[in-house]
Amino acid sequence: MKEISLDFIFTKKFLFFLVVVVAFVAFFHRLGEAPLSGDGIGYGQIAKEMTVTGDYLTPYHDGVPIFYTSKPPLLYWMMAFSGKILGFSNFSVKLPVALLSFLSIIFLFMFVTKYYDYITAFFASIILIFTQQYLHHGRSVVTDGPFALFFMLALFCFYIASNDKKSFYYYLMSFFIGLSIMTKQASGLLIYFVILGYLFLSKSRSALKNIHFYLSFLLVPLIVLPWHIEMYKRFGDNFVKEYFYSTINNVQGWGNGWTEDKVNYAMSAKKYNFFYEWYIYLQLLVNNYWPWLPFLIYGIYAKLRKTKDIIVNDKRRDIFVLCWALVPLIIFQTASEKNGNYLNILYPVFAVIAAEVLNSFSQKTVQKIIKILVAVSIFASILFIGFPIVSKGIDAQKLTDPIKLIPVVNTIDKNEKIVIRKEDNFVFSSMFLFYADRGNITLSDEDFETKIQEDQKYYFASYKDSFMRDILKKYENKIKLLAETEKTILFTN
Structure with missing residues (x-):
């Protein structure tokens, strides 16, 4: 042969x-x-x-x-x-x-x-x-x-x-x-x-x-x-x-x-x-x-x-x-x-x-x-x-977890802006804008906490770091969870 x-x-x-x-x-x-x-x-x-x-x-x-x-x-x-x-x-x-x-x-x-x-x-x-x-x-x-x-x-x-x-x-x-x-x-x-x-x-x-x-x-x-x-x-x-x-x-x-x-x-x-x-x-x-x-x-x-x-x-x-x-x-x-x-x-x-x-x-x-x-x-x-x-x-995986918030964000009224922390600004605000056409309000950690205490209703998003864990514990009776992933959280006051 x-x-x-x-x-x-x-x-x-x-x-x-x-x-x-x-x-x-x-x-x-x-x-x-x-x-x-x-x-x-x-x-x-x-x-x-x-x-x-x-x-x-x-x-x-x-x-x-x-x-x-x-x-x-x-x-x-x-x-x-x-x-x-x-x-x-x-x-x-x-x-x-x-x-x-x-x-x-x-x-x-x-x-x-x-x-x-x-x-x-x-x-x-x-x-x-x-x-x-x-x-x-x-x-x-x-x-x-x-x-x-x-x-x-x-x-x-x-x-x-x-x-x-x-x-x-x-x-x-x-x-x-x-x-x-x-x-x-x-x-x-x-x-x-x-x-x-x-x-x-x-x-x-x-x-x-x-x-x-x-x-x-x-x-x-x-x-x-x-x-x-x-x-x-x-x-x-x-x-x-x-x-x-x-x-x-x-x-x-x-x-x-x-x-x-x-x-x-x-x-x-x-x-x-x-x-x-x-x-x-x-x-x-x-x-x-x-x-x-x-x-x-x-x-x-x-x-x-x-x-x-x-x-x-x-x-x-x-x-x-x-x-x-x-x-x-x-x-x-x-x-x-x-x-x-x-x-x-x-x-x-x-x-x-x-x-x-x-x-x-x-x-x-x-x-x-x-x-x-x-x-x-x-x-x-x-x-x-x-x-x-x-x-x-090989591809970057940084947003693989946070992007799970998007389906819930899409249920929020289009005119509502998401309150985020300054250290998350470029990534979080871009993610909400690009995938959900939602604007944001960017605040320092201090102002972010103050915003939660207001009577007017707002929507908040953050990584679950030590600051956020303290906030969740401190305002557990005021915060209503809308979505939670392994690393991030979306909630309203």
Whole structure:
């Protein structure tokens, strides 16, 4: 009997097809199953209000201009466009981020195929798809997913322009830098530091002699300045103070209000993923970057060990990869506040470095690795389709419990506002607005308690923390429970 040949699995067409299918399943399957969460529910509501008001420039939240998120509007615009067409839901709001993250896998495969080979491209793509944090951000309503794509494309375009002497790509480089800034504000400027590092270390400085390299810089202010100028014209110093202040002092609080309320640092750090420990990035990689971590460590070590040879012999590809991997990481490390989400822009280059190591083994071993990854990818895709593994394990679950209040909230008169506590403001108010079209009254804990004592009827919602437990006990004869979950409570006085 003639044996069935499996040689087709080593072909570029098959491996690219597999990458596309696996990425599609990973980023899109059950995308709308988990509720929006954390910042995402607030961003979703801002996008929703843009379509309601027809004002696509000003970010409104419950009818009030909001800039303390420090986010430019590009993500809001993409979500508003999706929600306008499909209606606002978990799926439609997450769709633009998932689509851009899916495209990042495709572009990575194409770039690595061109400058390495398609086997390395396959390894890098599969590694990136199965990088837990990258997949999480690619299925969440946060800026980190789109920012990683624009960051990557800007660097790809720069490398193509300088290495292949294709000047048009300088303009694409600046276009994506502009989109990066319009996605995550000043973080987009990190691209320039990577480029400067490359130009400093590489003997080929053709970019510095190319007029198009400099002319392309004009694209960035053309993309970035109009919205910022318009917001300043409308809101003056209040816009500048809220929008830029929170960028510099995010860990102390979101804007002046949070700072004046002296939000506890430990709570803020836990809530917004900020840390002070010098080792936090290493810890995050050790905790989350398996099974790729050993290959990444060895890959970086091997390149650093050959740094002199790489620079002397002008191995531009290695210089490019090292600058991308290390320049942002050094900048992140020197900052006093460290955010685990910042690693997202480094995962594509980490995937390339780890993939190089995998493809450095003997041909026989490489073929075995390909077979293993093909089998694992197919098996994982089947599991993802058959079971809610990604939506339950990767997607944010913060609102899974509080959202159970929504059916009861929907029975309350539309004109009634829900009284919530200030520390729950952005998440709770956004949840009630997005899922139930209910406004809120946000109060300090002291005023929240005073409101309960009033004779007029109000509706209240809160997490069941120590403060709330004391309130329930203190006013047990006055409070009427409407709904209770494991972590939250809805009641009236």
